[in-house]
Amino acid sequence: MEADRYDLGPQVETKALFELLLQNVREGFLADPIYGGNKDMTSWKMIGFPGARYDFRDLLAKKGQKLNIIPTSLIDNTL
Secondary structure (H helix, E strand, C coil): CCCCCCCCCCCCCHHHHHHHHHHHHHHHHHCCHHHCCCHHHHHHHHHCCCECCCCCHHHHHHCCCCCCCCCECCCCCCC
16 A cells, blocks of 8 residues: 555545555554543553643653653543
8 A cells, every 4th residue: 555556446546545544543643542542551651751741840850860750641630
């Protein structure tokens, strides 16, 4: 599909369809779980993203240190 070797008809460009599909997969993989992707914040944990936090003031003094922050979703209101 990426190499545009499949014929899906005159109105569908397979390369464009592949690019759109790939973009949607990336968005779902990195999105907040509230939107239905990134189950259990797995991709955020993998890349070290802290999630949707509103405040990092308590971490400012730890510049350059590994923080091991558990990611927080928009739906998680415990923080």
